[in-house]
Amino acid sequence: MLSGFLRGLGSYFLFLGAVFRRPESWREYFKSFVRETELLGMSSIPLVVFISLFMGAVLTIQTAINLDDPFIPDMYIGIAVREGILLEFAPTIVSLILAGKVGSNISSSLGTMRVTEQMDALQVMGINPASYLVLPKIGASLLFFPILVIFSIFMGLLGGYLAGDWLHLVNPDNFLMGYFDEFQPYYVVYSLTKTVVFAFIISSVSAWYGYHVKGGAVEVGKASTKAVVAMSFSIILFNYILTDVMLQ
Amino acid sequence: MIEVRGIKKAFGDQEVLKGIDMDLKPGQCNLIIGSSGSGKTVMLKSIVGLIQPDAGQVLLDGRDWTAMKERDRKVLRQEMGMVFQASALFTSLSVEDNVRFPLDFFSSMSPAEKDQRVAFCLDRVRIPQSALSKNPAELSGGMQKRVAIARAIVLNPKYLFCDEPNSGLDPETSIVIDQLIQEITREFGMTTVVNTHDMNSVLEIGDHVVLMRHGHKVWEGAGPDILKSDDQEVVDYVFRSALFKRVRAAMNK
Ligand SMILES: Nc1ncnc2c1ncn2[C@@H]1O[C@H](COP(=O)(O)OP(=O)(O)OP(=O)(O)O)[C@@H](O)[C@H]1O
Ligand SMILES: [Mg+2]
Numbered sequence: 001m002l003s004g005f006l007r008g009l010g011s012y013f014l015f016l017g018a019v020f021r022r023p024e025s026w027r028e029y030f031k032s033f034v035r036e037t038e039l040l041g042m043s044s045i046p047l048v049v050f051i052s053l054f055m056g057a058v059l060t061i062q063t064a065i066n067l068d069d070p071f072i073p074d075m076y077i078g079i080a081v082r083e084g085i086l087l088e089f090a091p092t093i094v095s096l097i098l099a100g101k102v103g104s105n106i107s108s109s110l111g112t113m114r115v116t117e118q119m120d121a122l123q124v125m126g127i128n129p130a131s132y133l134v135l136p137k138i139g140a141s142l143l144f145f146p147i148l149v150i151f152s153i154f155m156g157l158l159g160g161y162l163a164g165d166w167l168h169l170v171n172p173d174n175f176l177m178g179y180f181d182e183f184q185p186y187y188v189v190y191s192l193t194k195t196v197v198f199a200f201i202i203s204s205v206s207a208w209y210g211y212h213v214k215g216g217a218v219e220v221g222k223a224s225t226k227a228v229v230a231m232s233f234s235i236i237l238f239n240y241i242l243t244d245v246m247l248q
Numbered sequence: 249m250i251e252v253r254g255i256k257k258a259f260g261d262q263e264v265l266k267g268i269d270m271d272l273k274p275g276q277c278n279l280i281i282g283s284s285g286s287g288k289t290v291m292l293k294s295i296v297g298l299i300q301p302d303a304g305q306v307l308l309d310g311r312d313w314t315a316m317k318e319r320d321r322k323v324l325r326q327e328m329g330m331v332f333q334a335s336a337l338f339t340s341l342s343v344e345d346n347v348r349f350p351l352d353f354f355s356s357m358s359p360a361e362k363d364q365r366v367a368f369c370l371d372r373v374r375i376p377q378s379a380l381s382k383n384p385a386e387l388s389g390g391m392q393k394r395v396a397i398a399r400a401i402v403l404n405p406k407y408l409f410c411d412e413p414n415s416g417l418d419p420e421t422s423i424v425i426d427q428l429i430q431e432i433t434r435e436f437g438m439t440t441v442v443n444t445h446d447m448n449s450v451l452e453i454g455d456h457v458v459l460m461r462h463g464h465k466v467w468e469g470a471g472p473d474i475l476k477s478d479d480q481e482v483v484d485y486v487f488r489s490a491l492f493k494r495v496r497a498a499m500n501k
Contacts, residue, residue, distance in 0.1 A: 024322070025353050035340075109340075117336040120298050124409075125350055126325030 015208050018130040019138070033136040040102045040137065041144030045151065047101065048094055052085075052152040055093065056159030059084050064169035074170040078178020083187070085156035091191045092239050094152045095198035098145065099231040103206035106137055107227040110210025111220035119211075134207040138200065145199035146192050153191070190246045197242060201234045249274055250407065250439055255294055255304035257287075264290045265301070266463040274406075274439045277430055277453045279471065281444055282460035283485065288443040289333070291460065292411055295441065296330060297321060308407065326354050329400030331410040335392040337384035337399070344370070344380040347398045354403060369398040373428060390421040394428065401432060408433065408440040414449065422446060426453050447489040450474060459485060 023029040063080045110133060113119050119129040157179060164170040209227035213219050250272040257265040264287045272278040280288050293299040295306055297313065306313045308324065316324070337346050347369055351362045370380065373394040384392055393413055400408060410429060414422035426446075430453040433440040442449070450457055454471025459482060467474065467482045474486060 028353055112339070116334055116339075117332040118338055120293075121330065121332060121336040121338075123298060124296055124325060124328060124330045125353070126322040127353060 011212070012205070012208050015130065015211065016204060018128065019134045019204070019207075021128055021131045023131065023135070024127050029132065029136055032132065033139050036136045036140035037144055040105065040140050041148065044098060044101060044144075044148055047097070048148050048152050049155050051094065051097060052090065052155035053159035053162075055089050056081065056085055056156035056161075057163035059089065059156070060160040060164045060175075061167065061169060064164060074164075074174040075178040075181060077164070077170055078175040079181055080178075081160045082157065082179050082183075085160065086153055086187050086191055090149050090152040090156055091194040091198065092235065094149055095145070095195065095202065095235055096232055098148070099198075099202050099206075099235060100228055102141065103202045103231050104224045104228050106203060106206040107210035107224040108220055110134070110207055111213035111223050112217075114211065114213045115216050115220060130211060134204070134211070137207060138203040141199040141203035142196060145202075146195050149192065149195045190242075193246065194239065194242050197238055198235050201238065202231050205231050205234060249309055250278075250295065250441070251305075251307040252295065253305040253307070255291070255301045255306070257290055257294055257299060257301045264463055265294065267304070268460070268463075268465050270458050270465065270468060272439055272441050273456055275434060275437045276440065276455035277433050278439070278441045279444055279450060279454045279457045280441065280460060281450060281457060281485075282466075283445060283488065286460045287463050288445075288460060289411055292409055292441065292443050296328060296409055297325075326350075326403050327406040329403065329405040329408045331393065331396045331400050331408075331413055333411045333415055335384070335389075335396040337392055337396055339384060341384075342381050343375065343384060343387070343395050346384060346395060347402050350399065350403050365402060366398075369402045370395070372401075372432070373398045389416050390418075390425065393417065393425055397425075397428060397432070401436070401438075404436065406438060408438045410440070410442045412443050412445075414444060414446050419448070423448065423452065429453065445489070447486065461485065 059081050060077065063077050063084070064074075067077055067080070113129075113133065119133070122129040122132060161172065161176060161179075164175050165172040206224075206227040209223045209230070210220075213223045252268060252270045252272070255265050255268045256263070268291060270278075280291055282288050290299060294301045294304075297318075301314065304314065308327075311324065313321070313324065337343075338349065341349065344366060347366045348362060351357060351365060355362065355365075357365065375391065375394055375398065379387060379391065384395065387395065397410075397413075400410075408429075413425050413429060417425065426449050429440060429442060432438065442453075444450070450471045452471075454474075457467075457469060457471045457474060458465055459467040459474070461481060466485070467477055467479060469477075474482060477483065477486075
């Protein structure tokens, strides 16, 4: 099993070597990058908005219930909610969800292109399929994931505030002060660094699975399931490593 | 002219090609025939460089293609067009953009010239205007094949490769596709290589035919001559071709 894992890892790095090549045509790669940004990024906005609003709301409810003590001002609930969203919920949870949506989309679309010989067609034309198909997807993910996460942070904060206010769990003005109190810009750096790493993991790992599909439609489905498992695993692992390195 | 010399290929311990030689001639439809699993696709993919053969040489008009690095091959690839068994049109692009795709990558034409070239090729394969903005999946199998041919010839290649262009098509559409391939080959003087197991194609467009069996070349010659061969393997193949049997039966009535 370990040798299988190491072989996979080796093949993954060889694959990255094939992906990061000089484009045959910068203009065509850029066109594809724009298409991918729309396809992978823009289309994820509604999902991220929805998830983040409710995530923020739940976080406020839970924190307010746990800190239901007349001696703890509502401002501290605001601080706790803000840190929770900024440090963990927006970057990690949103990335896990995007691993399911964007990652499985990447692996199944590449897998389909593999089994329907579209990749062979590119290669016969003299276009490196690894590079042309994957580089724009990685680029689009690296650009768009941080934007989605910033979006998610604001939506989460909004959801948290609205829930606290509507459910009369907190004094809204006092709670809101917490959002601005002792704000540490470094946490934003930490959060976005994680996001960029996750974006790279999601786009490249899912691409590796899709690119190496052999067989037919069934194998395409299997590859995309395996990809989601591998991505989730890697995200959780790197979340730990980056937190250890950056916050200690 | 494509010269194939001693091509061998094995997958694991299964030898698929056991040393094949052939000369594929310009301005002609060169057919590789053989029953399913005889190694036609592996042969064609070895010629175009999608599969690296274990031994042997492919010379494209004297240029040693097999020995070239992928980087040097890229230039020569613009002289090649290929039609795949399942068409392999890009599903994310419209019909028109599929045909334009190689031009966008490799030609220095102005946008207007590209439009003209795309229109010419699509018209040449008789794809109606109304289909241009459609997605390939919305077209019938025969139309998809024709779009794939248009895409393959848009850069005006010297070599055209078709892997089973008739697979999945009805006999009538098959004949139309065969004739189209033949016309284009003559018109542009291309060296065309077609994989098929359709005996009709052999008789209709087989200027030069290579019969493969179990990784060996069994017979080579002009299409209709295959009926005159008295080699038992050739006779067997011809008679196993079910459709052909029926045609013969009909003719004998
Ligand atoms: N990538 C591969 N790995 C392992 N075996 C392969 C591979 N490609 C082809 N083969 C084997 O090589 C043999 C010849 O296959 P090939 O696809 O060339 O046959 P074919 O003549 O094109 O048949 P068909 O008419 O069905 O398309 C088959 O037994 C196949 O299993
Ligand atoms: Mg085949």
